[in-house]
Amino acid sequence: MEFIWYLMLILLSTKLAGDLAVRLGQPAVLGKLLIGIVLGPAVLGWVQEGSFIYQFAEIGVLLLMFIAGLETDLEQLKQNWKSAFAVAIGGIILPFVGGYSSAIGFGFDQHHALFFGIIFCATSVSISVQVLKEMNQLGSREGTTILGAAVVDDVLVVVLLAVLMSLMGTGGDISLGLLIGKKLIFFVVIIIAGWLIVPRLMKWLAPxxxxxxVASTALIVCFGFAYFAEWLNMAGIIGAFAAGIAVGQTAYKHTVESKIEPIAYAVFVPVFFVSIGLNVTFVGIGSQIGFVILITIVAIITKLVGGGLGARLTGFGARSSLVIGAGMVSRGEVALIIAATGLQSGLLLPEYFTSIILMIIATTLVTPPLLKALFPRKQASSSS
Structure with missing residues (x-):
């Protein structure tokens, strides 16, 4: 019965914390993230990680990205693909250099420093998606560019990780050609399925x-795409996002949106927000506090500047470029997965694992207020 207590506690606390954050002029998601730290092992210890939390959180982030796909303007995404690619490239080069240089400065050897750089490259826009949604800017030019850049970033980071693991001999039988082939297969199949199969499936099952x-069919598409993505070593959130875009092109878009949002935000998404805070622990961190502060500052600045520079070079104004850079700052669950992979393969030293987790959490926490502060005032208020 423990999971029922956890669920009740999470739902109540996230709603109260989200409301408090809004009253203080911050996005609701910031309060929900912070309450996860309070409820978790770092402070009160009332909620512990377990299979229930993991599974509900996984469904929550998939639904969050599915809804983002539903609300994405495909035409605007096509128009901004150059910007999305430039933002992703800028948001990989600068963070990689920053992470690698920081590791070298602290005496890491080449192998561990290279992996450190890759962790800094990761981006998870699930938190940015929620902030943009709260501000009614998910469908804006900035919002669609952030989403497009996140997809490119995810692919490039996975390829970089595979290259490093192959060179270091820690990736088993990983073949770079096979890995890239899988990515190409994923996008080809997803495009064909989204164009030909999803509309027919919706029309066939809806009656x-x-x-x-209708809602059940949309969820089948969402989880099917996510599973296919994971099967081909892509992040499941990319599959869920693609599923949302596919369903969003059908006549059932608004019906699906009105049915799925209550399911997502009433139960699963709050658990996802809290699950991020459960990774925080302050045990034994005193001796590395300077290291944590430095790598956090480097992680925030390099992503903000790198992503922003990519946007600026492809026609965005200075303020919008900063918004896009800020939207890429959060490392979220993508970096958590990469860090765990590095720990298992020996590319991340165990004594630095907690410091990395704290850096990931800090970048995730700073993203909501950054986006709120940087988004053009006039544009944000006119659409709310």
Whole structure:
């Protein structure tokens, strides 16, 4: 019965914390992230990580990215693909240099320093998606560029990680050609499925004489795409995002949105927000506090400047470029997965694992207020 207590506690605390954050002029998601730290092992210890938290959080982030895909303007995404690519490249080069240089400065050897650089390259826009949604800017030019850049970033970071693991002999039988081939297969299949299969599937299953046939069919597409992505070593959130875009092109878009959002935000998404805070622990961190502060500052600045520079070079104004850079700052669950992979393969030294987790959490926490502060005032208020 413990999971029922956890669920009740998480739902109540996230709603109260989110409301408090809004009253203080911050996005609600910031309060929800912070309450995860308070409830977790770092402070009160009332909620512990476990299979229930992990599975609900996984569903939560998939639904969050599916909804983002639903609300994405595909035409605007096509128009901004050059900017998205430039933002992703800038958001990889600068963070990699910053992470690698920081590691070398602290006496890391080449292998561990290179992996450190790769952790800094990771981006997870699930938190940015929520902030942009709260501000009614998910469909803006900045919002679609951030989403597009995140997809490119995810692919490039996975390829970089595979290259490093192959060179270091820690990746088993990883073949770079096979890995890139899998990425190409994923995008080809997803595009074909989204164009030809999803509309037919929605039209075929929607008339079934059962409750919520349309919503259930949309969830089948979402989880099917996410599973296919994971199967081909892509992040499941990319598959869920692609599924949202595909369903968003059908006549059922608004029906699906009105049905899925209550499911996501009532139960699963709050658990995802809290799960991030559960990774925080302050045990034995005193001796590395300077290291944590430095790598956090480097991680924030390099992503902000790198992503912003990519946007600026492709036609965005100075303020919008900073917004896009800020949207790429959060490392989130993508970096957590990479860090765990490095720990298992020996590319990340165990004594620095907690410091890396704290850096990842800090970049995730700083993203909501950064976006709120940087988004053009006039544009943000006119659309709210």
């Amino acid at each position: 079934l004489r059962v409750t919520e046939a």
